[in-house]
Amino acid sequence: MIWTxxxxxxxxxxxxxxxxxxxxxxxxxERKIEHRYAISDPQFRREMGVMMGPAIMSxxxxxxxxxxxxxxxxxxxxxxxxxxTITFETYIYWSGEIGQEFSDALSERSRAGVDxxxxxxxxxxxxxxxxxxxxxEAAGVxxxxxxxxxxxxxxxxxxxxxRKLLVxxxxxxxxxxxxxxxxxxxxxxxxxxxxxxxxxxxxxAVAQMQAAFNDxxxxxxxxxxxxxxxxxxxxxxxxxxxxxxxxxxAGGSDSMHLMYLMSIAAAVQSIDLAASYFVPDALxxxxxxxxxxxxxxxxxxxxxxxIDSEAVRLASKAGWGxxxxxxxxxxxxxxxxxxxxxxxxxxxxxxxxxxxxxIRSFRLNDEASxxxxxxxxxxxxxxxxxxxxxxxxxxxxxxxxxxxxxxxxLEKFVLPLKSQL
Numbered sequence: 001m002i003w004t005x006x007x008x009x010x011x012x013x014x015x016x017x018x019x020x021x022x023x024x025x026x027x028x029x030e031r032k033i034e035h036r037y038a039i040s041d042p043q044f045r046r047e048m049g050v051m052m053g054p055a056i057m058s059x060x061x062x063x064x065x066x067x068x069x070x071x072x073x074x075x076x077x078x079x080x081x082x083x084x085t086i087t088f089e090t091y092i093y094w095s096g097e098i099g100q101e102f103s104d105a106l107s108e109r110s111r112a113g114v115d116x117x118x119x120x121x122x123x124x125x126x127x128x129x130x131x132x133x134x135x136x137e138a139a140g141v142x143x144x145x146x147x148x149x150x151x152x153x154x155x156x157x158x159x160x161x162x163r164k165l166l167v168x169x170x171x172x173x174x175x176x177x178x179x180x181x182x183x184x185x186x187x188x189x190x191x192x193x194x195x196x197x198x199x200x201x202x203x204x205a206v207a208q209m210q211a212a213f214n215d216x217x218x219x220x221x222x223x224x225x226x227x228x229x230x231x232x233x234x235x236x237x238x239x240x241x242x243x244x245x246x247x248x249x250a251g252g253s254d255s256m257h258l259m260y261l262m263s264i265a266a267a268v269q270s271i272d273l274a275a276s277y278f279v280p281d282a283l284x285x286x287x288x289x290x291x292x293x294x295x296x297x298x299x300x301x302x303x304x305x306x307i308d309s310e311a312v313r314l315a316s317k318a319g320w321g322x323x324x325x326x327x328x329x330x331x332x333x334x335x336x337x338x339x340x341x342x343x344x345x346x347x348x349x350x351x352x353x354x355x356x357x358x359i360r361s362f363r364l365n366d367e368a369s370x371x372x373x374x375x376x377x378x379x380x381x382x383x384x385x386x387x388x389x390x391x392x393x394x395x396x397x398x399x400x401x402x403x404x405x406x407x408x409x410l411e412k413f414v415l416p417l418k419s420q421l
Contacts, residue, residue: 032286033258033265035294039346044266045241045373052259054243059236060203062372064384068185071178071198072098078168078200079105084229086116087213089165091124091354092179095132099180103132107139116141117225119216121161122148124179144220159249162365164198164354165213170232173201173209175244175353175370177276177341188336191306195388196339199352199370202237208244212368215246241373245353248366256355256369257362260343261287267296267345272385274301274342277309278316279358285319292326301340301388304332311414312358317403318411324397331392341369342385347378 037043049056065071079086079102086109093099110116118136120128122145136143146161166174176198178184186193201209214225247256264271264287271291278300280288288298300323307313320330343351353369355361372378 032283032290033261035265035290037266038268039263039266039348041266044262048259048262048371049243052245052255052262054208054245056241056243056371056373057204057208058241059238060201060205060240060242060372061238062199062201062240062242062370062374062377064381065174065176065198065200066384067187067196068098068178068193069187071176071196072101072185074200075166075174075198076101076105078166078172078174079109082109082114082116082168084114084169085167085225086114086169087165087167087210087217087225087230088117089119089161089163089213089216090180091121091160091162091164092181093120093125093132094127094179094181095129096182098182098185099128099132102180103135106141107136110136110140115229117213117217118143119146119161119213119220120144121146123160124162127181144217146216146220160365161216161248162354162356162361163212163216163246163368165209165368167206167210167213170210170228170230171202171206171234173206175199175201175209175368177339177354183337184339191336194337194339195333195335197342197352197384201242201370203240203242204234204236205242205244205370207231207234209368209370212244212246215248216366239374240377243371245369245371246367247355247362249364254362256367257281257283259369259371260284260351260357260362263343263345263349263351264288264291267291268294269296269346270344271296271298272301272342272344272382273299273357274338274340274385274388275357276303276337276339276341277312277356277358277361278302279312279360280319281359281362284357285322288323288328289326292328297329298323298327299329299331299385299389301331301333301338301385301392303338304334304393306335306337308337314407314411314414317400317407318414320395320400321397324395324400330395331389332395333388333392335391338388340388342381344378344381344385347382348375349373350378350381 188195355367
């Protein structure tokens with residue numbers, strides 16, 4: 001009798017946990033956005049910069065960094081040059097060679113008198129050994145773990161920070177797809193080294209990235225990071241227009257989703273998407289199909305045989321039928337895990353950052369994405385995208401129809417959980 005009662009209580013607790021963590025936002029987009037203007041139309045930028053929230057800032061300079069060999073040295077160089085402040089937020093931070101390098105660099109700057117603040121997701125840092133944390137804290141680094149497991153916050157356990165933000169002296173910023181782990185090292189030369197990209201930015205929009213870090217720092221500590229060391233006067237350093245979107249279930253959970261829907265709805269020529277986790281919801285699928293009806297060429301690059309979540313692959317592929325039939329090109333990257341997050345619309349707008357093209361990123365995670373409006377940069381990123389295509393296999397509708405029965409069977413179990421993948 002006692003064990004029956006205990007089992008009932010445990011099952012009730014689990015059911016409540018799942019119900020709270022699988023709950024949808026209070027407000028949710030329900031209708032597709034119609035095509036009313038192009039990306040090049042001033043109305044698009046007006047609505048993106050006013051209705052969506054973050055103002056579009058001019059005078060920025062953004063450069064792309066490819067794979068660990070191009071990304072980590074640039075980030076570590078910026079950290080080493082810090083004079084006043086470093087703010088760093090990441091999802092994955094694991095022990096290993098590169099984890100040690102970052103801990104050493106952050107500790108050295110803190111001992112030198114730089115105010116170093118670090119936010120690390122509790123789930124994403126499960127493989128981070130305590131000695132790395134102890135090293136940084138002993139050096140004076142202020143470290144916060146985002147939403148560690150406690151009985152009083154279990155309803156938020158499913159909401160993680162997936163943002164990747166590094167801001168140095170309030171003047172130089174980085175965002176993109178990489179975490180701090182050895183599998184991001186190298187040059188995507190084999191399955192043990194992932195394909196990814198990150199971005200370095202200077203200019204007025206850096207302040208928006210600093211504000212994005214502040215967003216979660218305030219949630220965790222109640223402390224506001226302000227003053228000229230964090231928000232110095234920023235002068236133009238280039239000619240790119242840009243702004244940073246953030247989203248979280250605590251506020252504006254649909255903003256990233258809406259930004260992507262508006263961008264797809266504005267496309268008139270081309271959509272190029274590199275998506276490490278491509279599990280679109282019904283509205284995104286409708287938007288892509290509507291774009292194809294307008295004659296928009298759509299190319300989507302996804303992971304191939306190397307992926308860190310088989311459940312994501314199954315949930316993703318299950319929904320490809322209508323897209324492939326409509327003429328959407330889907331290419332599976334072959335050499336290694338492709339972890340990039342890149343959207344290019346009409347070779348004019350580029351969106352990069354931490355956001356995956358899936359329901360988890362749109363509704364459950366804290367995310368940050370940088371939008372850049374610059375034809376030259378968009379042309380360059382299109383070349384980067386196209387350089388990956390020869391290393392991918394194009395997946396056809398005929399292949400989708402002939403996928404193994406085992407895949408089709410497993411899809412039925414995965415699809416009900418796709419919002420959690």
